[in-house]
Amino acid sequence: MESAFEVIAEPNRRAILSLLASSQQSVGEIERQLRMTQPTVSKHLRVLREAGFVESTVDAQRRLYHLKPGPLQELDTWLAQFRRLWSKHLDALERHLDRIEQSTPEKGTATKTNSPRTRRNPNRKADKGESK
Amino acid sequence: MESAFEVIAEPNRRAILSLLASSQQSVGEIERQLRMTQPTVSKHLRVLREAGFVESTVDAQRRLYHLKPGPLQELDTWLAQFRRLWSKHLDALERHLDRIEQSTPEKGTATKTNSPRTRRNPNRKADKGESK
DNA sequence: CAATAATATGCCTTGACAAGTATATGCCTG
DNA sequence: CAGGCATATACTTGTCAAGGCATATTATTG
Numbered sequence: 008m009e010s011a012f013e014v015i016a017e018p019n020r021r022a023i024l025s026l027l028a029s030s031q032q033s034v035g036e037i038e039r040q041l042r043m044t045q046p047t048v049s050k051h052l053r054v055l056r057e058a059g060f061v062e063s064t065v066d067a068q069r070r071l072y073h074l075k076p077g078p079l080q081e082l083d084t085w086l087a088q089f090r091r092l093w094s095k096h097l098d099a100l101e102r103h104l105d106r107i108e109q110s111t112p113e114k115g116t117a118t119k120t121n122s123p124r125t126r127r128n129p130n131r132k133a134d135k136g137e138s139k
Numbered sequence: 140m141e142s143a144f145e146v147i148a149e150p151n152r153r154a155i156l157s158l159l160a161s162s163q164q165s166v167g168e169i170e171r172q173l174r175m176t177q178p179t180v181s182k183h184l185r186v187l188r189e190a191g192f193v194e195s196t197v198d199a200q201r202r203l204y205h206l207k208p209g210p211l212q213e214l215d216t217w218l219a220q221f222r223r224l225w226s227k228h229l230d231a232l233e234r235h236l237d238r239i240e241q242s243t244p245e246k247g248t249a250t251k252t253n254s255p256r257t258r259r260n261p262n263r264k265a266d267k268g269e270s271k
Numbered sequence: 272c273a274a275t276a277a278t279a280t281g282c283c284t285t286g287a288c289a290a291g292t293a294t295a296t297g298c299c300t301g
Numbered sequence: 302c303a304g305g306c307a308t309a310t311a312c313t314t315g316t317c318a319a320g321g322c323a324t325a326t327t328a329t330t331g
Contacts, residue, residue, distance in 0.1 A: 008318075016148035017319080021217070028220045034278060047320060049279055068277040068328045076225040083218050083225075085153070088160045090215065092208040140288080149289080166308060179290060181309055200298050200307040 011078035012085075014058045019043060020051050024060060024074065031073035033066070143210035144217075146190045151175060152183050156192060156206065163205035165198070 008014065015021055022041050026032055032040075038048045052072060055061045059077045063070040140146065147153055154173050158164055164172075170180045184204060187193045191209045195202040 010148075010150070012144075012150075012153065013148045013318095016142075016145045018142070018144075019319090021144065025220060035276095044321075045278070046280080046322080050319080053279080065328095070278065074221065074224055076221075079218065079221045080225045082214075083222070086211065086215050086218065088157060089206065089208075089211045092206060093212045093215075151289090167306095176291075177308070178292085178310080182289080185309080202308065 008054055009058070011058060011060070011081050014054055014060060014078070015082070017051065017054075019047070020055060023048070023051055023055065024079075027061060027072060027074045031064075031071045033069040033071055035069070037072070140186055140190070143190060143192070143213050146186055146192060146210070147214070149183065149186075151179070152187060155180070155183055155187065156211075159193060159204060159206045163196075163203045165201040165203050167201070169204070 015024070019041065023037055026037060026040060034045065034048055034052065037043070037052075038045050041048070043051075052061065052063075056063065056072075059075055060079065061072045062075050063072045065071075147156070151173065155169055158169060158172060166177065166180055166184065169175070169184075170177050173180070175183075184193065184195075188195065188204075191207055192211065193204045194207050195204045197203075
């Protein structure tokens with residue numbers, strides 16, 4: 008359990024991260040909101056902490072957990088190499104903002120966001136013997 | 140093995156995806172470049188295919204695998220909720236696009252950059268004992 | 272100091288999955 | 302049709318992670 012990818016493979020951990028995305032939370036708050044047992048929460052928080060996703064500050068007996076950008080940014084960096092697949096030149100930011108209801112009715116694009124699939128040559132029965 | 144997150148948790152699968160990011164490859168080419176046994180490659184490709192990451196076209200006995208954007212885009216969408224963590228100035232741009240308000244395009248002064256919609260609640264409590 | 276709250280940790284069981292090996296399937300060439 | 306190449310699948314095994322349960326740890330309050 009070292010890589011950031013393995014860490015976020017677990018659904019409960021993703022839920023915790025999403026929860027912390029809004030604001031920091033104590034263990035008990037996470038436990039209640041996500042309906043998980045306390046040891047389970049603590050164990051997931053440990054994994055997240057050791058992987059650098061979160062950090063805790065002490066508040067009396069409570070530990071307040073908050074996000075740290077590092078590993079999430081690393082995931083984002085890895086994803087960057089694929090972004091050309093769905094964002095030709097369109098601003099990716101624009102797509103991420105489609106959650107707002109009132110999109111500005113500018114330049115009536117017909118939502119042709121999908122890539123036009125560059126034509127690949129059929130390459131039918133190409134050279135076979137590959138000297139290696 | 141349903142979620143895209145679990146699929147990319149495996150290092151070899153990520154390597155395959157990165158390889159396919161440059162161009163499509165046959166199973167044998169992947170096998171050689173990544174130094175994996177052929178059944179291993181086929182099994183990983185199966186997982187990737189069933190999760191919608193890749194698709195194959197037939198070329199004689201070969202299968203040419205290429206990327207599909209869907210699941211990768213989904214990962215990107217999930218990551219979006221955390222981007223404000225490391226893109227401070229991009230966050231300003233985002234808010235600019237969100238509801239077009241006049242935010243200084245230059246980074247300029249390090250303002251508080253209080254988000255209009257995000258509640259960044261300090262949630263302070265437990266002010267009883269200050270000595271620690 | 273005792274009692275309690277909040278969190279962390281240890282042990283155990285169970286299940287998932289990755290890789291190795293062997294084999295099956297499909298296609299192509301002579 | 303035989304033989305070989307390219308890929309897929311079946312079966313087995315070892316590893317490891319997730320969760321339940323009990324308990325330890327630390328801080329707080331009276």
